[in-house]
Amino acid sequence: MSLPHPLPIVPTTDEIVPAIQRIIAQRNGVRQKILDTITPSTATFDTVMRPLAEVENAVQGELGMIYMLQYGSPSFATQEAFNKARKLYVEAEASWTADGAFFKLLRAARDKPEIEMLDPESKHLLERELLEYKHAGHGVLDASELDAYSRENMAIKDLEMKFQQNIARENGGVWFTLEELDGLPVEELEKWRDGPEDGLQLENGESKKFVPFANGGTLAVLTYARRPETRKRMFLADNMKLAENKPLFEEIVKRRAAQAHRMKYPTHADFRIERRMVKTTEWLEGFLGQIRKTLCPRGKEEIEVLQRRRLNGLGENGETGEQKFQKFYPWDKRYYERLMEQEFDVDHAKISEFFPLEQTATGMLGIFASLLHLRFDPIPTESLPDNVIWHDTVRVFSVWDGKDGGFIGYLYFDLLWRENKYRGNQSVNIQCGYLRPDGTRQHPATILMCSFPTPTPASCALLKQHQVVTLFHEMGHGIHDLLAKTRYVRFHGYHLPPDFGEMPSVMLENWCWMKDVLKGLSCHYTTVNDDYLAAWRKQHPGEPDPPKKIPEELVDRLVKHRYFNQGLYYLRILSISIFDMQIHSLRTEEQIANLDVQKLWYDILEETEGMDITECRDGFAFGTFTHLTAGYDVCYYAYLCCTAMAQDLFLTVFANDPYNKESWERYRRGILEQGGSQSDLLQMLEDCLGRAPNMNALVEGLARG
Template structure:
């Protein structure tokens, strides 16, 4: 099939700032023309908002590519160019939204009788644009005050960017002897550098374990010695001290900005862009979860503590009374693993059946089947530096099987590397829309993850939780590809996160289905004879592993699906409450007296039930990307969307999860709309045929099984 649209081109570092200048000029030209020929009496959607929307549509792909490079480019020159470009664009946006005459035109267009005759998406666009101007101070601040207010907003963006850059460049770690690393899998040891800070015979017996690229998680999960786990956790907890003052300054400035616009708190300011009804509703939702989840988490901690005491008594029969104190956070992963092994669940063995690249490609087959799609790999030799930002990136053209229609492009950028975003996300490069001449601009989207890199003797492997993460992010990518909106403002998952996470969370249920797990599995030793040779060396006398994951492993995994899920959701809850509390500072005294560090560890200890007393001089909040990357007053989205997603799955999909008619209805009733619907909750209720059951999350946990 011929491609109707070429792959988006990656700009060079030298092209980034000039491109932003051209985009700004294009906006300035259109805005000046609108102001020249239009008055409030003649203003309509078609002569004020529509020309702006058409420029926004036309330039979004170039902006999207440039903004993607802040996450994905390994080139520091590119990132430096992006920083200059973003500052220019932020300042331009601030100057645009400061303009009183343009605000008056938008207001006048909204008040015209013609507004009621517009399609719903166009009405929604104008309402959103007016909200932008309201949040820029119109109706509250004078012009000079607005300029200063918007300037301070740009300064906050600069602080957020510095926070994220510090995190991407973090390269710390710990030195351990091989004895201290007892229990760590041999393949993992092989990833880490030998030697020491001093070239001595003794130091060469050590390994440098980085905090990033899965290092901390590997130690906490596998190292037998409690002191090794504790040292790694506490050292990791102390990293990025430089982000503490940045974070505190961001929070305080956000609060002051909200007060300037007569909002009582930053949370009240932000909730206007969320699906949640009000701060009161949000407090009630989180409070109810705390009341019901905390007892569940306490029971799970008690079981982990019992297993811990048994293990420590075996290691040191003389004992130590300190063992019997509260459960420390650095032991959680290790004793979860030991308890899973008692259920005959070995995450390390399970991961051998899910090599990253092959599993990701197999996942595409699932989405192709469910949604009537086709993913065609683009030959790697055609993906030159003009079209990709790193040589590990893969790309696919996406087609609709029903009519062979082209849908767009999907990229895989799945492995950790230096200077790359440290989380897992779906990143849009190009939104889809219809051009004024009637032709189609097709979307392009990326799965940008930071899964640990391969070991010297095997490929990258996925633990089951990482498998779920990949499915989740791929769900975002598919949502982005399948949306059909008039305006890029609402394309794909460009919608409030407290609804936008729901489709991807719903898809996580497929990672607990026996046939899905079996279909995705492929033992990594079948991919390369050298892998098999090394596996035999590490498992002398054992038969070669099966090609597919054994049924007993799948059965045990599914049977214990809800093992420690209470603690998993309590972690989300503690961060959600922290997010809400730091953003509900309502007085100058509260702003001045904010103790972010104390509040972070107080809440985690209170809600998660572990003993964080040795960690309180740390800076773990300085490693948390969401609250400086658009998820402020929104981390609760994961809990809210988990409840809605579970309700959707249990009421619509569970009885026939592969029903093509249901999936087609879902594609067109939810995914295709993107964020174009003004009332997302009503859209969801219309699809369900009733209001969502927000209690279903706890119902599933307490029952311990899904229907």
């Protein structure tokens, strides 16, 4: 099978460091030529910034593939090679932004009258480059201070990488007897290995199950285990993992604060907010305060509903105890949510049977194809050269424009959890699109890199509804990446401030709750493989085979209760957002010295979400998620901000006619194709809405639900 465009090559372990060295040399060569031939008097965008942009464009694809390997490679050796390469590249970037002579040329180019003749994206690029130099200390620090500041930034990046590695390599879990795991579905139990704990067999010869924290283990126990002591034990053990990240995290936060003060910013939050869509911490604090004021009462009401359900269960079992009747614990939340959903006749395990991962993902492509005039052609695995995929479970699609038949780019699926892989769900760009000097366009390539739980012997990987939403969200990022048409890789796709970049994908989540979409995506897993059907029949003797499509009544109940406990869901995001702001708002040396992230984390959770976490306070949950050490510092609020904008966009443009072709064309041209090329993103959204955005749309939507 011939390919319309060469696929990016995956470097071998031995090629990674030399490739980075070659890329650095290439960029250094361009920079040196500019320094040798251009003076402040002759500096213009074309003589200084454009050559930089062209080499950045040219090397990004190879660089993107190398950086992807930190998330996707199953090999420790490859990841270690990446770490060495990354260190070289980060050091090179630091040396570039430390170059005062180059800063003077860029500033001189900006001050020339001809800057007003540039297209808006080129102007934006120059301003962004100057911001990089400003944040590197130019115009603020003297020469001796610049060197120390740069070295400290490198040290912080090294700590961040160590933090991330600890998360990726975490492999803990808890041993339980089958009796302790009463209530867990068979398909969950089959995922976990049998064996005696610590080499000891139980007296009756029964083996135990090792339930990992990763690969859906903790969630499964908290959702299904009937015994409260089992749920508590799993939750507290999970809460204690990654203790080694506590000192790393505290050190990162303290050093960030000191660096911000060195740069004459009041706080690290004030420093970082310049890179965001919202430009002031005052605006952000007001936004979070308003959401807190509205959501906390709703969350309290939702906890009270769960507590009533819990107390009813305790009473039925003959348990009485004053303490138990006064407190609601976090390890009970998911279990009683499930019981409440069952009372609504919302059985997520049953529903998940109709959403096998591979078929659901492919079905989603069909939705995007219809809405945005696209075509996705699967490339047979046997047609792929060995050097273009990094694991044998990866699938590749060529993407085409359904209107003119033109080639758009490549989309990869890497959807299943595996050892050493990134533990979350994300879209990873490996090749940005851009405009070449000759006017032709480089085609993009992007990956859906997820860690959905693996299949069992009796069935394929199945998605719960929240995972269906997650997959659609990440696929939305991928589509954004594919459809962007920017001049420069710096602004390609969702390469824009994250407090805007999440908005398009969050908006698309609304389609995951439309009845016709759910029906269209559904496909009972037993129709995928005859062996699955045979296994199902053994487990359900005498019952008729399940329907191929999800029954109407299941969809109706699921959609009806869409907003069940959504207040608590958003309160968790709010808790992390407040924590993010507070740890990055240290103004004095005393505040830095006295920072206790552990206490602050659990104080905020208790105050915001209203559950009793007394027994959790010695844990390290703040060290288990990647965002605040991977570019989302002073940005976790983006999920709330983007949800508000997305809800507003959906209700204004799409709610009355979700499949209107003109609306989708306007959205494609006005939002997706623009990427991050516009300097005023709120104005871009306003142009699409026809009015100023309504930032209260999130809570207003919950109230309607």
